[in-house]
Amino acid sequence: MPDRFSAAFAGLRDTIPLTVGTTPFAVIFGTLVVSAGLPPEMALALSAIVFAGSAQFISISLISGGAALPVIWLTTFVINLRHALYSATVQPVTKAWPLPWRVLGAFWLTDECFAVFERRLQTAGERDTLPYYMGSTISFYLNWIGWTAVGAYLGNRIPGVATLGLDFAMIATFAAMIAPQLKAITPVAVAATAGSVAWLAQGLPYKLGLMLAALAGVAVGVGLDCCRRRLAVEEAA
Amino acid sequence: MTDALWLAILGMFVATYTVRASFIVFGQKLRFPPAVVQALGHVPVAVLTAIVVPEAIAPGGQVDLSPTNPYLVGTLVAGLVAWKSRRILVAVLVSFVVFGMMRWLA
Numbered sequence: 001m002p003d004r005f006s007a008a009f010a011g012l013r014d015t016i017p018l019t020v021g022t023t024p025f026a027v028i029f030g031t032l033v034v035s036a037g038l039p040p041e042m043a044l045a046l047s048a049i050v051f052a053g054s055a056q057f058i059s060i061s062l063i064s065g066g067a068a069l070p071v072i073w074l075t076t077f078v079i080n081l082r083h084a085l086y087s088a089t090v091q092p093v094t095k096a097w098p099l100p101w102r103v104l105g106a107f108w109l110t111d112e113c114f115a116v117f118e119r120r121l122q123t124a125g126e127r128d129t130l131p132y133y134m135g136s137t138i139s140f141y142l143n144w145i146g147w148t149a150v151g152a153y154l155g156n157r158i159p160g161v162a163t164l165g166l167d168f169a170m171i172a173t174f175a176a177m178i179a180p181q182l183k184a185i186t187p188v189a190v191a192a193t194a195g196s197v198a199w200l201a202q203g204l205p206y207k208l209g210l211m212l213a214a215l216a217g218v219a220v221g222v223g224l225d226c227c228r229r230r231l232a233v234e235e236a237a
Numbered sequence: 238m239t240d241a242l243w244l245a246i247l248g249m250f251v252a253t254y255t256v257r258a259s260f261i262v263f264g265q266k267l268r269f270p271p272a273v274v275q276a277l278g279h280v281p282v283a284v285l286t287a288i289v290v291p292e293a294i295a296p297g298g299q300v301d302l303s304p305t306n307p308y309l310v311g312t313l314v315a316g317l318v319a320w321k322s323r324r325i326l327v328a329v330l331v332s333f334v335v336f337g338m339m340r341w342l343a
Contacts, residue, residue: 021326039238042246050249058288059249063242072245077252078284081277084269087260094261106258168311168336169329171292174285175312176319176328183320187282194283195290202291202300210287217283222276 007128011135014120018112019143022053026144028169029056030151035162036064040152047148051107051141055079057170068206075210086114093121097130105130108137186228190221311336 026047033043038060046056055076062072086109094102113136120132155161181187194217201209259267269277293312294300304310315332319325 038242041238042242045238045243045246046249049246050253052249052253055249055253059245061288061292063245069241069245069248073248073252075284076249077256078280080253080256081280083253083257084259085274085277087257088267088269091260091264095264099262102261103258106261107254109257109261165307165336165340167292168308168333171289171308171312172315172329172332172336173325174289175293175315176325176332178282178285178289179316179320179328180323180325181282187279190279190282191286194286198287198290199294202295209291210284213287213290214280214283217286218276218279221279221283222272225275 003128004131008131008135011116011120011132011137012139015113015116015136015140018116019140022112022140022144023147025053025169025173026147027151027154028166029053029060030148030153031155031158031161032057032060032151032166032169034152034155035164035166036060037162038063040156043148043152043155044145047145050076051110051144052076052080053110053144054170054174057173061167061170062207062210065207066205068208071206071208071211078214082111083109083114086111090114090117093126093129094133096126101130101134105133105137108133108141110137110140113137113140186221186224189224190217193217193220305339307336307339310339 029047030040030043033046034040046059050056050059058075058079059072062075067075087106090109094105097105113133116136117129117133121129124132158164178191182191194213197216198209198213201212203209204212289312293309294302294306296306296308302309311332314335315328318331319328322328
């Protein structure tokens with residue numbers, strides 16, 4: 001078997017734990033779209049065209065909450081900003097790929113596949129990175145789309161699915177992602193600010209409160225960083 | 238699907254793809270100032286909290302801080318388990334069981 005094929009297969013194999021781990025979320029996402037009163041094609045289109053789990057979930061709560069388009073786009077952008085760091089991290093390796101593959105490969109750069117790819121680079125070095133990456137990302141992508149379709153289908157078939165409270169899956173996941181970071185003063189202050197502003201600004205139209213709260217939280221974080229830097233400078237002096 | 242939904246998807250695609258493609262496609266011509274990188278570090282916590290809080294305290298649009306609000310209790314459980322164990326999937330599962338018991342058995 002040529003090296004390229006075995007590398008592609010290794011990519012697929014190494015991604016399986018994450019492919020399996022995200023499957024329930026793909027199903028819940030598909031079901032959630034339908035239960036929010038949106039057409040099932042919407043679920044498939046989001047999974048196939050946007051392919052960004054957390055942004056997909058948020059967009060559903062924004063759209064059904066009557067958010068304006070710019071708010072939806074801006075929220076998506078902000079939530080995905082972390083991918084710029086992944087993009088920068090893999091760039092030294094991907095710059096050896098032909099441009100069409102880079103253009104295509106960038107589309108599939110998710111949290112999960114980035115983590116798998118990073119580990120591969122550290123353990124196996126920079127051989128056959130392109131087939132490995134493609135084996136990993138394409139299998140992950142197809143699985144995500146397939147189970148989204150299953151979820152959308154189920155959503156259409158299960159009576160009263162809208163009352164099951166599936167939207168809780170997203171909230172629980174986000175809460176579980178935030179909580180472990182709340183062990184230092186700065187992230188606690190950021191979360192407390194964002195949470196309070198989000199609470200107070202709930203009544204604003206088009207879900208603008210979300211943007212306002214996020215900005216306030218980041219501003220407090222930046223402010224605290226500045227304070228700490230100044231303190232450090234004074235101590236050193 | 239309505240045009241508005243397609244428009245939403247198209248914009249979300251652009252907002253996602255440009256970020257992912259930034260360095261991979263455009264290479265090292267891009268560079269972030271350190272202050273921006275540091276500010277970016279606060280974005281996930283700020284955005285996720287801003288999303289979670291209104292959904293947890295006012296799931297139907299009305300503020301409900303009582304212990305019978307399954308969204309509020311479930312969110313607190315998810316956060317607490319994750320804070321203690323650092324295992325996100327476990328936290329989600331446990332909170333889902335609590336949420337389900339409050340929601341479907343009550």
